[in-house]
Amino acid sequence: MTNLPNAPLVYTLGVVRFPRIPKVVRFADEFHDLIRHVYPVFDEIPLQVKTVKVGPDNEIDVQNVDASMMQFATHDRTWGVLLTEEVVALHTNSYVDHGNFIERFKFGLRSLLSVPDIAIEWMEAVGLRYIDLVVPRDGERLVEYLNEWVLPPDAPDMKFREGVSVATYDTSVGGVMRFASLRNPQSTLPPDLETPIVNLNNWRRPRPETDFVVMDMDHGHQFTPSVKIDVDMVVKTLSDLRSVSKTLFESTGKKHAMKIWRGES
Numbered sequence: 001m002t003n004l005p006n007a008p009l010v011y012t013l014g015v016v017r018f019p020r021i022p023k024v025v026r027f028a029d030e031f032h033d034l035i036r037h038v039y040p041v042f043d044e045i046p047l048q049v050k051t052v053k054v055g056p057d058n059e060i061d062v063q064n065v066d067a068s069m070m071q072f073a074t075h076d077r078t079w080g081v082l083l084t085e086e087v088v089a090l091h092t093n094s095y096v097d098h099g100n101f102i103e104r105f106k107f108g109l110r111s112l113l114s115v116p117d118i119a120i121e122w123m124e125a126v127g128l129r130y131i132d133l134v135v136p137r138d139g140e141r142l143v144e145y146l147n148e149w150v151l152p153p154d155a156p157d158m159k160f161r162e163g164v165s166v167a168t169y170d171t172s173v174g175g176v177m178r179f180a181s182l183r184n185p186q187s188t189l190p191p192d193l194e195t196p197i198v199n200l201n202n203w204r205r206p207r208p209e210t211d212f213v214v215m216d217m218d219h220g221h222q223f224t225p226s227v228k229i230d231v232d233m234v235v236k237t238l239s240d241l242r243s244v245s246k247t248l249f250e251s252t253g254k255k256h257a258m259k260i261w262r263g264e265s
Helices: 023-034 098-113 197-203 231-252 255-261
Strands: 010-018 041-054 060-073 079-084 089-090 124-135 163-170 174-181 213-228
Touching: 010 098, 023 041, 023 060, 023 079, 023 098, 023 213, 041 197, 060 197, 079 098, 079 197, 089 098, 098 231, 174 231, 213 231
Parallel strands: none
Antiparallel strands: 010 089, 010 124, 041 060, 060 079, 079 089, 124 213, 163 174, 174 213
């Protein structure tokens, strides 16, 4: 996210959420026709989602509904557009820079909005998520890379095994930032990203044998009430979210780490 040639970024996700479109899969072929020259690979993963209905006497009816997540991926599976009944998203393990990400996001969103009869008119939220995998070089330690506030703490007279630190913040752009630091977790991705789609793409990195940290920055802006969907507004919101995430990322690393990530060491 910071245009650092050796940045530890391993996964990026941008999302727009809209009011539910039942059976959105019926629009998949027309959408794919518009983006196939960039995203020729198609995957469909069945999902089961819960719906809640409130009856006239305030009785609550919770039902499981069959749905699906669709991915339209590049030929090498390094980029993918995701589509569900409530979300369109772009994710990648090969982030270049914010400008490149935004151009790809605009292409996918504009293509979706142009599908005949899909009628996506409102948006409820925009989100941006970055996952960084910080692994010290041989002979170095995490405390040389990351500031103390980032790391789940050591304890006296004990060897650290595994830990998680999680905090939520209100941000200057009207969003909410959830920051998690996972030290020596069982996987190099957060558990909620261990999905069939990510596994199909083969994006999970091998687990390091040394001390390491997965940093998870999940920054979102919710619109209450919903607002008319507008591509330029989505782009501005993503850029605002990114600006705060970039500042937070830069505050996590010590000078030694930043020098390495800038390619100066």
